[in-house]
Amino acid sequence: MIAKxxxxxxxxxxxxxxxxxxxxxxxxxxxxxxxxAVDSMQRGTRVWLFYTADGSEIIGFGSLGATAWRIPxxxxxxxxxxxxxxxxxxxxxxxxxxPDGAVTYARMILDFLxxxxxxxxxxSLVLYVDKRNEAAIRLYRKAGFAxxxxxxxxxxxxxxxxxxxxxxxxxN
Amino acid sequence: MSAxxxxxxxxxxxxxxxxxxxxxxxxxxxxxxxxxxxxxxxxGIDAFHWLQRAEEVFTQAEFHGIYEMSTxxxxxxESLYVAWLAPCDPTEEWVATLAGRGYCPENLxxxxxxxxxxxxxxxxxxxxxxxxxxxxxxxxxxxxxxTARDAEAAATLVSRKQARYVGPLSNHGIVEE
Numbered sequence: 372m373i374a375k376x377x378x379x380x381x382x383x384x385x386x387x388x389x390x391x392x393x394x395x396x397x398x399x400x401x402x403x404x405x406x407x408a409v410d411s412m413q414r415g416t417r418v419w420l421f422y423t424a425d426g427s428e429i430i431g432f433g434s435l436g437a438t439a440w441r442i443p444x445x446x447x448x449x450x451x452x453x454x455x456x457x458x459x460x461x462x463x464x465x466x467x468x469x470p471d472g473a474v475t476y477a478r479m480i481l482d483f484l485x486x487x488x489x490x491x492x493x494x495s496l497v498l499y500v501d502k503r504n505e506a507a508i509r510l511y512r513k514a515g516f517a518x519x520x521x522x523x524x525x526x527x528x529x530x531x532x533x534x535x536x537x538x539x540x541x542x543n
Numbered sequence: 544m545s546a547x548x549x550x551x552x553x554x555x556x557x558x559x560x561x562x563x564x565x566x567x568x569x570x571x572x573x574x575x576x577x578x579x580x581x582x583x584x585x586x587g588i589d590a591f592h593w594l595q596r597a598e599e600v601f602t603q604a605e606f607h608g609i610y611e612m613s614t615x616x617x618x619x620x621e622s623l624y625v626a627w628l629a630p631c632d633p634t635e636e637w638v639a640t641l642a643g644r645g646y647c648p649e650n651l652x653x654x655x656x657x658x659x660x661x662x663x664x665x666x667x668x669x670x671x672x673x674x675x676x677x678x679x680x681x682x683x684x685x686x687x688x689x690t691a692r693d694a695e696a697a698a699t700l701v702s703r704k705q706a707r708y709v710g711p712l713s714n715h716g717i718v719e720e
Contacts, residue, residue: 374712374719424718443606444599472716483717517605518612530606 372469372479373426377418379409384420384429390459395501399459403432411436411456417487418457421480424469431460433480435487440497442530443519452495453488453533455481458507465506477510485514485531494534499526573644580637581648587630588650591657594623624665631658 375381385403390396402408408418416436420429434456439449460477468475474482488496498516500507502525508518516529598620604610638651648654712719 372717374717419719443602446599469716479715479717482715483712483719486712486715519602519606 372424372430372476373422374419374483375422377403377408377412377420377432379412381420382409385432388429388432388459388461390431390461391465393501393503395504396459399457402457403459408434408457416456419483421476421483428463429461430464430476431458431480433458433484435484435491437491437493438497440495440528442495442497442528443517450495451493452497453491453493455484455496455498458484458498475510478514481510481514485533489533494532496531496533498529500529501525502527573641573646577641577646577648580634580641581650583634583637584648584650584654587627587634588654588657591627591661594620594627597623621665624661628658628661628665631661 382404388400388403390399403418408416411434412418414436416434418432418434420432422429436454436456437451438454440452440454441447441449442452458477458480460480464476466475466477469479472479485496496516498511500511508527508529511529511531512518514531516531519528519530601610601612601616601620605612634654638648641647
C-alpha cells in the first residue's frame with residue numbers, strides 16, 4: 372500500500388470516491404471531496420490518500436490532527452491529543468486485505484495513522500465514530516481503542532492510550 | 544362608654560386574629576409545600592448524581608481496560624437519563640405554581656442545570672429519527688489551540704519513543720511517498 376500526502380490540488384483524484392451509502396459513509400465522501408478536508412488541513416490536519424501497491428487504485432484516505440479533549444470523562448481537565456478527524460476505505464476495498472497482507476486495508480490505514488500520531492508526540496489518540504458504524508467500532512477496538520461513554524451528536528468517542536503501546540514495545 | 548370602646552377594640556382584635564389565622568394557615572401550607580417541593584427536587588438531584596457516578600465507574604473501568612461495556616450497559620445508562628427527565632416538566636409546573644405564590648425552592652437552579660445537562664446527554668446519545676448525524680470531521684478540531692508549551696512537551700515525548708509505531712512503515716507493508 373502506498374501513502375501519499377493529500378493536497379488541495381489532488382481533489383480531482385477523489386471526485387469519484389465512494390465508501391458506502393450510510394449517512395456516516397456519505398459524510399466521509401463529502402469530507403474528502405468538498406471543502407472540509409481542505410479547511411481541516413488549514414487548521415493543521417494532515418491527510419493522506421492510500422493506493423494499492425501498484426498505484427493504480429485509491430484504497431481510501433486517513434487524516435490526523437490535534438485537539439483538546441477531556442478524557443475519560445467531561446469532569447477531567449482538557450489535554451492535548453492526536454485525533455483522526457476522518458478515515459474511510461472505498462467500498463471496493465471494505466474488508467479486503469492486500470494479496471500478501473495479514474491485516475485489512477482499513478487496519479493498515481489505521482496503523483499508519485497510529486504511527487504518525489506517535490511521531491506527533493501526543494500520548495493519546497482519539498476519534499469520533501458514528502454509533503451505528505459497527506464495523507468501524509470493531510476495527511478501532513481491535514487496534515486497542517476504548518469506547519468512552521461520553522458522546523457528541525450521535526458520535527461515540529474512542530480513545531487509544533499510545534503510551535501503553537510504547538511500553539508494550541519496550542518490553543518486547 | 545369605656546366598656547363599649549373596649550368591646551369594639553376587642554372585636555377588632557379578635558376578628559383580625561381569626562382572619563389572619565386563616566391566612567397564616569394558608570401561608571404555612573404554602574411554605575410547607577415549598578419545602579416538599581425542595582425535598583422532591585433534592586431527590587432528583589441525588590438520583591442524577593448517582594447516575595453520573597454509575598456512569599463514571601463504567602467509563603473509568605473501560606478507560607483502564609478492566610471492563611468492556613456492552614451495548615446493554617450503554618442502553619441501560621441512556622434509558623436512565625431518559626427516565627430521569629420524565630418528571631422534569633410536571634416538576635416545573637409545580638415550581639411555577641409556587642412561584643405564583645412568591646415561593647422558590649432553594650435548590651431550583653441546581654435542579655434546572657441538571658435538567659439541562661440530562662437533556663444534552665440524551666440529545667447527544669439517542670438517535671432522533673430522521674436526523675442527520677453530525678460530521679465527525681466538523682467536530683474534530685472544534686476550538687483547538689496548540690500552545691508553544693504543548694508543542695515543546697510533544698517534542699520531548701517524541702525523542703524518547705521507541706515503540707511499535709515508530710520505525711519503518713515498510714515493516715507494515717506501507718510505503719510513504
